[in-house]
Structure formats: C-alpha cells, structure tokens
Amino acid sequence: xxxxxxxxxxxxxxxxxxxxxxxxxxxxxxxxxxxxxxxxxxxxxxxxxxxxxxxxxxxxxxxxxxxxxxxxxxxxxxxxxxxxxxxxxxxxxxxxxxxxxxxxxxxxxxxxxxxxxxxxxxxxxxxxxxxxxxxxxxxxxxxxxxxxxxxxxxxxxxxxxxxxxxxxxxxxxxxxxxxxxxxxxxxxxxxxxxxxxxxxxxxxxxxxxxxxxxxxxxxxxxxxxxxxxxxxxxxxxxxx
Numbered sequence: 414x415x416x417x418x419x420x421x422x423x424x425x426x427x428x429x430x431x432x433x434x435x436x437x438x439x440x441x442x443x444x445x446x447x448x449x450x451x452x453x454x455x456x457x458x459x460x461x462x463x464x465x466x467x468x469x470x471x472x473x474x475x476x477x478x479x480x481x482x483x484x485x486x487x488x489x490x491x492x493x494x495x496x497x498x499x500x501x502x503x504x505x506x507x508x509x510x511x512x513x514x515x516x517x518x519x520x521x522x523x524x525x526x527x528x529x530x531x532x533x534x535x536x537x538x539x540x541x542x543x544x545x546x547x548x549x550x551x552x553x554x555x556x557x558x559x560x561x562x563x564x565x566x567x568x569x570x571x572x573x574x575x576x577x578x579x580x581x582x583x584x585x586x587x588x589x590x591x592x593x594x595x596x597x598x599x600x601x602x603x604x605x606x607x608x609x610x611x612x613x614x615x616x617x618x619x620x621x622x623x624x625x626x627x628x629x630x631x632x633x634x635x636x637x638x639x640x641x642x643x644x645x646x647x648x649x650x651x652x653x
Contacts, residue, residue, distance in 0.1 A: 414578050416571070417452070420563050424456035427561050428536060435461035437530050438538040439522055439556075440490065441593065442478030444576050444586050445564060446540040451579040452563055453538055454486050462488045465529065467522045469495040471593055478585050485582070491529070495521050515594035519555030527558075536560045544569040544611050548634060549641020550604060556592075557644060568615065569608040604637075606630055 428436065436453045440446050453462045464486075466479045483490040499521055503514065523537075530537045539559025541551050543566055551557040564572055569590070576586045590600040590608065601607050610626055614634045617624050624631045 414575070416567070417455075417575060417578060420452050421456045424453060424538075424561065424563055428457055428461075431536060431560075433534050433536045435463065435533060435535045436538045437463045437465060437526055437533065437535040438540060439526055440464040440466050440479045440483060441540075442475035442482070442585065443540075443588070443590060444581065445542055445572055445590075446479075447482045447581045447585055448572055448576050448579060449538055449540040449563055450482060450488060451486055451581065454488055459486065459488045463529065463533070463535065464488050464490045465522075465526060466490055466492045467495050467525060468492070469499050469518045469521065469593075472596075474588075475593060478582070478588070481582060482585065485580075493525055495525070511595065515598075516552045516555060518594065519552040519592070523555055523558050530560075538563065539565070541565060542567050542569050542572050544608060544615060545600075546645065547615055548604070548611070548637035549644045550600065550637075551644070552592075553644045568612040570612045605633065 424436070436457060438446065438449055438453065440450055450462065450464055464479075464483050466476065466483070468476055480490070495518075499517060502517060502521070526537050529535065537558075537560045539556065539562040541556060541559075541562055542564045545551050546557075546562075546565055567575065573586055591598055592600060604611065610630060611634060614624060614626050614631055616622070618635070618638075
C-alpha cells in the first residue's frame with residue numbers, strides 16, 4: 414500500500430533528522446493510536462517504540478483493547494494510571510464546565526508522554542487524523558501537542574482502511590470512536606455528524622466539488638473549521 418510505505422519512510426526520516434533514539438505514543442485502544450503504533454514499529458523497530466497506556470477514569474474495554482494491540486505488535490508498554498492525579502487536580506482547581514474539566518485528561522496525558530520522551534530522548538508521536546485536525550476536534554496543548562503526526566493527512570475513513578492493511582483487530586476498527594472525555598461520550602455524538610459524513614464534506618471542500626450533504630451539516634463543518642483555526646497555529650507573536 415503506497416500510503417503505508419510513504420508514512421513509514423516519513424517516520425523513519427523524522428526520527429533520523431531529530432537525532433532522537435525512539436518514539437513514544439499514547440495507546441488508547443482506539444483505531445488511530447493502534448495504526449500509529451503499528452506504523453511506528455514498522456518504521457523504527459519494536460525495540461525503539463514505547464506505548465504508554467494512560468487510563469484516567471477510562472472504560473475497562475479501552476484498556477483491554479490497548480493491551481491487545483500492544484501484545485499483537487509486540488511493542489514495549491508502560492501502564493500509568495492517572496486517575497488519582499486527575500482527581501487531585503480537580504480538588505484544588507475552581508469548579509468549571511464539563512469540557513474544561515474533561516480537557517484536563519488529554520493535557521495530563523501529554524505531560525506524561527513528554528516526561529518519558531525527555532527521559533529517553535524519544536519523539537512524541539501524535540495520533541490525530543486529518544478529519545479531527547481540520548475541524549479542531551482535539552484538545553489544544555493536549556492530544557494536539559506532539560512532535561510528529563503521521564496520520565495528519567489521512568481522513569478517518571483512510572485510517573480505517575490502513576488499519577485493515579495493518580491487521581489491527583476488527584473490533585477496534587469497528588468500535589465507536591471516543592476521546593473518553595466522560596462516560597458515554599463519542600466523537601460522532603459530540604460533533605453531531607458521522608465521520609463518513611464529515612470526511613465527505615471535507616473532501617468536497619478541499620477538492621472544490623459540489624456538496625451532497627444537507628446544507629446545515631456543511632455549514633456546521635465550515636463553522637467548526639473557522640472557529641478552530643487558532644488550534645492549528647502556533648502562538649501569535651506581537652511583532653515590533
């Protein structure tokens with residue numbers, strides 16, 4: 414598969430150019446992180462990949478799926494339960510809305526990823542895909558804070574196709590995508606449209622093709638792109 418070979422070569426080159434010794438990534442039990450882990454292993458070898466499993470009030474099934482992928486790929490893993498650390502933060506912080514509280518989880522996980530990356534001289538590999546990045550469906554300075562994004566130019570449906578090519582367990586490919594922000598939360602439920610719809614709309618915007626989805630859904634995606642522009646940019650500098 415051409416895409417697979419291109420990404421593997423790109424990861425390999427990225428590691429070489431930075432002088433880092435390996436790759437660390439968070440393994441959530443979802444399809445994106447599973448694909449990223451498989452590609453990283455193929456690129457640099459299992460000895461240079463560390464998968465961190467970082468439960469934080471997480472679903473038991475996600476933990477089991479993450480372990481399943483790690484076992485199948487035969488990559489090194491480290492499980493660090495962040496539940497108590499998260500709860501301690503919530504206790505000392507002023508009360509806030511559900512999203513502000515939930516976003517602490519990916520930001521806490523990224524602290525751990527970079528701690529291990531610094532310790533080992535590894536690169537942090539992000540697992541976000543093009544669909545999520547385009548509409549800002551990620552946490553700024555959380556799962557959006559990474560060194561490399563090997564899936565960043567692939568729509569969700571392309572990631573799922575790649576997962577089949579990489580022999581990722583079918584139950585992980587088929588499970589409803591979720592960021593695990595709160596019980597019962599799903600990506601599609603929160604966005605208000607399916608990934609298939611989102612990918613179609615994004616593809617038509619990018620290729621300047623006529624939209625076939627309902628106008629309200631197309632407008633919703635365009636608004637999400639516009640509102641999240643700041644998340645795809647670095648901090649703005651006041652030039653003198």
